[in-house]
Amino acid sequence: MAVLDHWRHLLNTPKTLTCKKMKLLARDHEEPIIIGTGEFNIIDNTTFRYTLRGRPADAAYTFHQLKRQRENPYESLMRFRLVFWDEDGVEYAGGWTVPHVEPGSGDEWIFSGETHSGPWLHEPCDASESNATELIFAIPRGSAAALCLSRFVRMPHEGMKHIPEYVLHTLGSDIAFHYASAVGLLSVNVPASAQLPLTFTENWIAEPLRIMFGQLIYPRLVARNLPDGFSHISLRPAPDFSDVTGWLTLWSGENALTDQIGFWNLYAQILSYVALSRDSGGDPNFDRNKLTRLYEEVIQAASGSRWVWALTTASSVEAITRKLIPPDATRPGVDMEAIKALSVHIDAGRVTRASNPPRSAL
Known part of the structure; x- marks a missing residue:
């Protein structure tokens, strides 16, 4: 994690980045709305606020741009874009925002609000480091996911000792996992491969975790290390874990805390299903797989x-069944005559009700 190691400090919340310069931008090729100084605040895992x-x-x-945005509240491109530079001169894109504005009678106006990312x-x-994806997930200590990862993200090292790492060989890549249990x-x-290309991978890697643990697990910090020698680094919102979804975990059973091979085999199978799925045009899906969405x-x-x-739950089970089982498939041993007879009986009842409506409808 050579690139993200330098940016782990962004995960410590609440955190304030003092900005020696901040801009609010309107549409492309338009002048900035405001240039000033201020702070960017990382409140928690999902909330980002700023003051300019x-x-x-x-x-x-400036008033014209604010008026245009208010007249088009449902037009996403009318939101403003925040850009800022920290005390070390590092430039950040702060995300989209609709600011609250306090025009000042003197030299200072105050723009504040939240950003979507x-x-x-x-x-x-x-x-x-190039041509690879780096991800960091926040896994709450004490959760079922944390307990499993502390047991399964480990490899033997120097006799009986273990190190908190695991390398999964799948889809033409060696995916390296490391779990720091002390900080969760x-x-x-x-490393990118033909089946795990850049950009797509940063979303795909989390999908098996959401299904296996029944939690909305998303990467908190992401580095997209491009072949041209540059990294795109982003701090992303990630919802807190829920304490009422334990019954949704796919990874469960009496061997849930002992079967390391089974755990990684299941993860690899789900990842392969996600990565090898294609849309109607034959292209990989950047968005999450339909199974994951359910x-x-x-x-x-x-x-x-x-x-x-x-x-x-009922609608999701039906959707999964329709997706995984062909429409014309039947279970061996099914009595087709009995099914047809039941269908005829149901249809006959519909005809009877249609010809004899209840009195309240007359």
Whole structure:
């Protein structure tokens, strides 16, 4: 994790980045709305806020941009883009925002608000680090996922000792996992291959974890190390773990804490399914796989009422069944005559009800 090691400090929340320069930008090729100084605050794993103080070069232009945004609240491209430089001169893209503005009577106006994502930046990387994806996940200590990873992300070293690392050989790549149990961070390094290309991989690697642990597990810190010698680094929002989704875990059973081989075989099988799936045009899917989306829907519904999660679970099971079983497939030994007879009986009942509607409908 040569690239991300330098940026791990961004994971320590709450954290404030003091900005010697900040800009709010409008549409492409338009002048900045405001240039000033301020702070970018990483509140927690999902919340990013900023405060920018300065005076517009042209107040009329700034008011025009603010008015245009307010008149188009549902047009995403009318949101503003935040760019800032920290005290060391590192440039970050701060994400999209709709600011709250306090025009000042003096020299200073205050722009503040939240951004939809964490800061993003790019920097050079060594040739040995290029053409690979680096990911860091925040895994809460004490969770079922943390317990499994502490047991399975390990390899023998020097006799009876173990190191908290595991290398998975799959899809033409050697995926290296490292789990720091003391701080609850899972690091993953994925050299690019034909089946695990850059950009796609940073999303795919997390999908088996969400399905296996029944949690909305997303990477917190990502480095996309390009072949041209530059890394794109981004701090991303990641939801907190839920304590009501334990029944959704695919990885369970009496050997859930002892079967290291079975754990990694299942992870590799799900990753292969995700990576080798193709859309209608034959291209890989950058967005999450449909199977993963169904699991996510059930995970999110589990925090709602029983009625909500029951309906969501039923519809997801039906969707998974339709996806995994061909429409014309039948189970061996099925009595097709009995099925046809039942269908005829149901259809006959529909005809009877249609010809004899209830009195309240007359």
